Amino acid sequence: MYQIIRYSSIDSTNTRLKQQAMEGAPSGTVLVADRQTAGRGRLGRQFFSPEGSGLYMSLLIRPVRLCDAGLLTTLAAVAVARALEGFGVPTGIKWVNDLMVDGRKLCGILAEAGIYEGQPFAVIGIGINLKKAAFPGELTHIAISMEEVLGTSPSRDEVMHAVLDQLARVDLSGPKDPAALMEEYRRRSVTLGRAVRVIPHSGESYEAVAVAIREDGSLDVRVGAELRNVSSGEVSIKI
Ligand code: BTN
Numbered sequence: 001m002y003q004i005i006r007y008s009s010i011d012s013t014n015t016r017l018k019q020q021a022m023e024g025a026p027s028g029t030v031l032v033a034d035r036q037t038a039g040r041g042r043l044g045r046q047f048f049s050p051e052g053s054g055l056y057m058s059l060l061i062r063p064v065r066l067c068d069a070g071l072l073t074t075l076a077a078v079a080v081a082r083a084l085e086g087f088g089v090p091t092g093i094k095w096v097n098d099l100m101v102d103g104r105k106l107c108g109i110l111a112e113a114g115i116y117e118g119q120p121f122a123v124i125g126i127g128i129n130l131k132k133a134a135f136p137g138e139l140t141h142i143a144i145s146m147e148e149v150l151g152t153s154p155s156r157d158e159v160m161h162a163v164l165d166q167l168a169r170v171d172l173s174g175p176k177d178p179a180a181l182m183e184e185y186r187r188r189s190v191t192l193g194r195a196v197r198v199i200p201h202s203g204e205s206y207e208a209v210a211v212a213i214r215e216d217g218s219l220d221v222r223v224g225a226e227l228r229n230v231s232s233g234e235v236s237i238k239i
Contacts, residue, residue, distance in 0.1 A: 002059075002164055004030045009051075011038040013058035014110055014125035021060050021114060021121050027173070032057040032160060039127065041108055042097060043201075043234065053133035053145070055126070055156050059167060062121035064113070065174040069122070070231065072111040072172055073097045074217040075181050076124050079166040080107055081188050084128075086162055089149050092190030095210070095219050095235055100190055103237075104144035105129075122172065128159060179215065186213050191235060196221065200233040210235065 003026065010016055013031040015038070020029060033056045036049035049056050064072070077093050084091050084099065084106070091099040091106055099107035110125040129145035130153045147153035175181055186192060191210045198221060199205045208221035208228065218231035 001168070002028045002030050004032060004160075007031065007033040009033065009035050009037060012036050012040050012125075013056055014040060014112060014123050017058040017060050017123045017125075018112060018114060021062065021123060022116055024116070025060055027060060027062040027121075029060040030057060030160075030164065032156075040110060040125075041127075042110055047108060047110075047127050048133070048135060048139060049127065050133050053129065053131040055128040055130055055159050055163075057127075057160055057163070058123050058125040059164070060121060060123055061173050062116070063119045064122045064172065068216070069111045069113045070096065071178075071217045072113065072122050072124065073109050074185055075170055075172055075175060075178065076109050076111055076126070076167065078181050078184050078188065079170040079172075080109065080126060080128075080163055082169075083159070083162040083166040084146075086166075087146065087150065087154055087159070089146055091188070093185060093188045094237065095189065095191040095213065096217065101144050101149055104142055106144050106146065106149070124167070124172065126163060128163075130154075130156060130159065182213070182215055182217070185217075189213060191219070191237060195238040196235040197238060198228075198230055198233065198235050200230070207238070 010033040035051035039047035039049035041047040097109040107128040112123045131147045208223045212220040
């Protein structure tokens, strides 16, 4: 059910898979690379992807019923959290797409949606830190790897197959029970109930308390007596 294509070096598995999707690649195509030279994160950020230290993979799903990339990211986060738990790595989900261990980021997810010949498709990109890398300065204290958590790292292929198995169970093309998945997302959330700083796409950042995650994956925050809904941008958790 999966066609796995391996690259030693690629600009970005998401960028390349989106191109392949627009050329008619089948659902279940997976690109995995030893390194990415232009790995991408949410909000136009770079995703540091050095050789030999991470799993950098993207999966094409078509057609998809949910063509909301935000919600796909949310549901994919549950699948990846389950896969990591299977290796004995308990992660919490920081809204919206970061899997965390002890306040440090182990995995990021970038879901992107598109349309080809009238049919919506989704590219789910997943980056997991397997081994401690020489992260650039500012990442040293905010990133963590499976090796650091477990003392040793499972192989890249083991982790990739575990993630693909869990993604198949969740069935992002049309999940049977999205409400149950959202409930699990909330249970795994390390953002809910916390004091946060909301960093919107545009405008000033502000302090708030994260109070709820809606069925569409957006976050409700309380600012004084006022409730605000956050559907893009990001939050950082205040210590
Ligand atoms: C984030 O942290 O904001 C999301 C990071 C997603 C990184 C993965 S690595 C594989 C795939 N290819 C990319 O360019 N990005 C995703």
